Amino acid sequence: MIDVHLYGKLRRFASNGSPDSDSVVSMPHREGDTVGSVVARLGIPEADLGANLFVDGHYADRRTPVADGARLGLFPDDMQLLYKWYFRPKEEGS
Amino acid sequence: MERILRVNMTSRTATFEPMPEAYRNRAGRWLTSSVVHDEVPATCHPLGPSNKVVFSPGIVTGTASPTSSRISVGGKSPLTGGIKESNAGTGWGRRLARLGIRAIVVEGQPKEKGFWLLKVDVKGATLEPADAWAGKRLSEVYPALFARFGGKAKVDICAIGAAGEFRMAAAGVCFNDQEGRPSRYAGRGGLGAVLGSKGLKAIVVDDTGAKEIPLADKAAFDQGRRKLGAALGEHAITKPKGALNSYGTAVLVNILNEAGGLPTRNFREGRFEGAAKIAGEAIFAGNKERTGAELYNHACSPGCVICCSNTWHRPDGNEHTSCIEYESDWAFGADCGIDNLDHIAELNLLCNDYGLDTIETGGTLAVAADGGLWRFGDGKRAIELLHEIGKGTPLGRILGNGAVVTGRAFGVARVPHVKGQNMPAYEPRAIKGIGMTYAVSTMGADHTSGYTIAPEILGVSGKLDPLNPDKAELARNFQYATGFLDTTGHCLFIAFAILDIASGFEGTVEECNGVLGTTWTMNDVARIGKEVLNLERDFNRRAGFTALDDRLPEFMRVESLPPHNTVWDIADDELDRVFAP
Numbered sequence: 001m002i003d004v005h006l007y008g009k010l011r012r013f014a015s016n017g018s019p020d021s022d023s024v025v026s027m028p029h030r031e032g033d034t035v036g037s038v039v040a041r042l043g044i045p046e047a048d049l050g051a052n053l054f055v056d057g058h059y060a061d062r063r064t065p066v067a068d069g070a071r072l073g074l075f076p077d078d079m080q081l082l083y084k085w086y087f088r089p090k091e092e093g094s
Numbered sequence: 095m096e097r098i099l100r101v102n103m104t105s106r107t108a109t110f111e112p113m114p115e116a117y118r119n120r121a122g123r124w125l126t127s128s129v130v131h132d133e134v135p136a137t138c139h140p141l142g143p144s145n146k147v148v149f150s151p152g153i154v155t156g157t158a159s160p161t162s163s164r165i166s167v168g169g170k171s172p173l174t175g176g177i178k179e180s181n182a183g184t185g186w187g188r189r190l191a192r193l194g195i196r197a198i199v200v201e202g203q204p205k206e207k208g209f210w211l212l213k214v215d216v217k218g219a220t221l222e223p224a225d226a227w228a229g230k231r232l233s234e235v236y237p238a239l240f241a242r243f244g245g246k247a248k249v250d251i252c253a254i255g256a257a258g259e260f261r262m263a264a265a266g267v268c269f270n271d272q273e274g275r276p277s278r279y280a281g282r283g284g285l286g287a288v289l290g291s292k293g294l295k296a297i298v299v300d301d302t303g304a305k306e307i308p309l310a311d312k313a314a315f316d317q318g319r320r321k322l323g324a325a326l327g328e329h330a331i332t333k334p335k336g337a338l339n340s341y342g343t344a345v346l347v348n349i350l351n352e353a354g355g356l357p358t359r360n361f362r363e364g365r366f367e368g369a370a371k372i373a374g375e376a377i378f379a380g381n382k383e384r385t386g387a388e389l390y391n392h393a394c395s396p397g398c399v400i401c402c403s404n405t406w407h408r409p410d411g412n413e414h415t416s417c418i419e420y421e422s423d424w425a426f427g428a429d430c431g432i433d434n435l436d437h438i439a440e441l442n443l444l445c446n447d448y449g450l451d452t453i454e455t456g457g458t459l460a461v462a463a464d465g466g467l468w469r470f471g472d473g474k475r476a477i478e479l480l481h482e483i484g485k486g487t488p489l490g491r492i493l494g495n496g497a498v499v500t501g502r503a504f505g506v507a508r509v510p511h512v513k514g515q516n517m518p519a520y521e522p523r524a525i526k527g528i529g530m531t532y533a534v535s536t537m538g539a540d541h542t543s544g545y546t547i548a549p550e551i552l553g554v555s556g557k558l559d560p561l562n563p564d565k566a567e568l569a570r571n572f573q574y575a576t577g578f579l580d581t582t583g584h585c586l587f588i589a590f591a592i593l594d595i596a597s598g599f600e601g602t603v604e605e606c607n608g609v610l611g612t613t614w615t616m617n618d619v620a621r622i623g624k625e626v627l628n629l630e631r632d633f634n635r636r637a638g639f640t641a642l643d644d645r646l647p648e649f650m651r652v653e654s655l656p657p658h659n660t661v662w663d664i665a666d667d668e669l670d671r672v673f674a675p
Contacts, residue, residue: 007348008341008375020376050330057354057364057524057657073352077330081337081345081590 002029002038004072008079010049013042029068036062038072050080096196099219101212103292104143104202108212108219113196119610122152123179123580124626125197126168130177131629133199136636140172140284141261141291143203149190149252149297150198152583153606156191156307159319160326162583163188163395165252165269170637171283173263173454173496174513174538177633178283183395183585184269186250189301190214200294209259209295213243216303224295228259231447231484232268232276235296243298246274253296255449258286260486262494264454265290268446271394271403277416278394281451282540283515284496307609315608318601322588325598326399329591335390338402338587341374342391343420346519347428348373354657355524357517358428359470360460361510364524364655368433372423377404380435385411400587406439415443421541424519425456430463430476437473441480448484450494455480457516458497465504508649513538513639522646523655523662530569530664534644534672536630542586544572566671574623581622582606631673641670 004025006014014023025042035053039046039062053060054073066072096113120128126148138144147169154162165187171178190198193216204210211224227235232255243249250270257265265286266279289295309315326332337345350356351369358366370376381389384407394403394417403417418439426432426441445452459476462468468475482490492503497516501509510517515538522529531544579586582602592598603614614622634643650662 005352007352019370019379020373021370052349052352054352057352059353075349075352078335079337079341079345079349081331081343081349 001026001068002033002066002070002072004038004042004074006074008076010044010074010076013044029066029070033066034062035060035064035066035072038066039074044074048076050075050077052080096194099195099198099214101198101200101219101221101294102202103200103204103210103294106204106210106221108221110218117196119153119612121150121196121581122155122164122166122583123168123181123577124622125150125581126166126179127177127626127629127633129197129199130168130170131633133201134170134633136170136633137638138170140170140175140288145170145288145291147200147285147288147292147294148197149187150196151187151191152581154609155583156188157309157315157319157605157609159315159397159584159605160323161398161400161585161588163397164580164583164585165190165280166580167267167280167285169285169288171285171515171538172261172287173282173284174515176513176538176637176639177536177630178285179537179580179630180267180280180282180285181580182267182269182278182280183398184250184278185272185396186252186269186299187583188396189250189299189304191307192301192304193299194304198297200289200292203291204293207293209293211295212297213300214297215300227253227295229256231255232449233443233447236270236274236276239296239298240274243300246270246272248302249298249300251276251296251298253449254286254289254294255447256484256486257449257494258290259295260491260494261287261290262450262483262491263287263499264451264458264494264496265449266451268449271416272392272396273416275416275446277446279446279451282453283537284451286449309608310611311608313608314604318604318606318608321597321601322592322605323399325591325595325601326588329594331590332400332587334399334401338400339391341378342402342404342418343374344372344377344404344418344423345374346420347423348375350520351428353524355521356424356428357510357519357521359431360429360464360508361517361521361650361655362508364521365657366428366431366433368431369428371433372427372435372438374420376435377406377418381405381407384409398585400585402587406435408436414439415446418442419452421519422452422456425453426459426476429456429460429519430473431470432473432476433471434473437477440477441473444477444480444484448480450483453518454496454516455483455493457510458493458500461497461501461506461509461516462493462504464508465501465506467504508647508653510647510650511539512646513643515539521655523650523660524658526662526664527569529646529662530566530669530672531572533646533669534569535573536627536634542576544569544576566668569672571620573627574620577623577626578619581626627673641666644669
């Protein structure tokens with residue numbers, strides 16, 4: 001299973017869309033999953049997605065692999081305030 | 095004619111001097127750090143007669159440039175023992191700039207007890223007794239002073255609260271926002287205590303009758319401000335109804351929590367289970383429920399187009415406090431284990447009223463909880479403890495002197511500080527780039543001293559990898575660029591836009607040229623920033639700081655931080671390479 005934590009306008013894709021509690025979608029993992037494939041399965045439009053994406057607390061992008069049991073954190077395009085130069089996408093190696 | 099106003103609190107005289115030629119083109123942090131470097135003996139006691147407090151608006155402050163109303167405040171810090179520059183957004187500095195006053199230098203110390211108020215206007219500057227205002231909460235003092243001096247349309251006010259009067263090292267310097275609230279702080283480093291040690295309770299600035307700020311090259315200025323304005327209006331973070339305008343800086347609570355870098359319960363964990371309840375989204379939703387309206391944020395100071403300052407409302411819809419910044423929200427929230435926004439709001443309000451830095455105060459309460467004084471999460475008890483500070487009780491005197499003093503008093507080894515200043519809201523074990531900034535900053539642990547700058551613009555080549563300790567150059571260039579931005583008078587938040595939109599950064603330099611008549615290019619950004627940092631580093635060296643002070647506390651090397659379960663593992667010599675390549 002994968003837990004996807006959704007924020008801002010992306011919360012509408014969770015059954016609990018309340019802005020002051022955790023909005024989490026639990027979904028089955030599929031072989032070869034990436035942030036992009038999970039986002040597509042949830043039906044989140046590309047345009048709604050920002051650059052503050054996390055896999056298990058690591059700064060990620062759409063191509064970052066998602067393992068079974070992972071926690072994703074997805075923030076929308078109007079809610080990205082993290083100073084991106086402090087991080088690097090996980091796929092670029094350790 | 096640009097002048098310096100020198101206020102001698104020993105003789106209680108205020109005199110104007112011409113701007114020294116050596117300081118030509120200097121303003122904001124460049125000027126406050128220059129005066130502190132040149133005039134304050136580095137080994138002096140911060141609360142003694144030799145220390146000074148210097149105020150300076152930035153280069154473009156007071157002009158039509160967007161988001162440029164920062165006032166820089168400098169001195170020797172009673173919290174760190176080193177140089178301190180802290181800045182705030184307020185109309186106060188604009189009025190000072192329009193009066194042609196490039197700096198106020200407050201020096202000396204009265205032999206007799208008491209407090210005074212400085213009034214500055216087109217006619218000059220005068221001191222008058224202010225004992226009547228001492229000991230009162232700033233939410234009482236500000237309305238009374240506005241009534242006395244003609245209202246918020248006419249004057250802006252700088253003041254210290256009870257914490258400054260008690261000469262506590264967590265005391266900040268308060269300025270009012272556009273609504274006259276005592277809520278905008280040059281908070282860090284205890285400069286409020288230095289003003290308290292000089293008996294200066296308040297400075298009221300009235301610019302009635304002042305002329306517009308002269309522009310050496312109006313075409314360059316207009317071109318620059320338009321380019322900057324376009325970048326701010328276009329960028330997702332800074333545009334109207336963008337991230338900062340909609341959710342305020344507190345949007346970062348959820349983001350840092352996802353990143354595993356939200357320091358929780360005195361830096362024991364990197365995730366807080368109550369994060370969603372205190373984040374920017376919860377503030378927006380709570381206000382909507384309580385007021386029946388969608389409240390977008392407001393400008394803290396005249397001319398700001400980003401508008402990130404929020405309010406929090408009580409259950410009956412009336413305003414409780416402004417502003418719950420990310421750092422304040424975190425300090426009283428996650429760091430104290432408190433997930434109740436009403437309690438966080440009250441703690442924020444009390445800091446505004448007593449004249450305290452919210453970061454140091456929240457961090458201190460967290461250290462005190464670690465020491466067994468109270469239980470993490472007990473917001474009501476935290477509020478009682480804040481009143482102890484405001485009343486100046488013996489316990490309050492300990493807490494009001496910050497996290498290091500409190501850690502010593504309660505036998506706590508886990509004190510997250512650098513150079514005596516408590517860390518702000520980014521965990522260095524999870525975000526190592528900010529850890530490097532904390533370690534080597536001239537200010538002590540300070541997120542704003544190297545918060546943002548485009549490495550591309552500064553010519554750092556290759557893929558960026560701040561987790562890689564070889565990127566000492568990046569940390570250095572971050573701080574140089576910040577030194578420049580703090581000199582312009584712009585809010586650091588313009589960095590979000592001008593880093594991504596190069597023409598916005600060019601515009602920022604062109605505006606300065608327009609005001610000063612200089613021919614600076616992008617190359618001068620790093621040159622000026624370096625000069626600022628060199629002054630500050632030289633002061634700290636003479637005050638007794640060595641490379642051993644550019645370190646994070648020991649516990650971060652030995653205690654691993656969940657959820658990443660990492661320790662601080664940047665080698666000491668990599669930290670030393672930041673400024674000694």
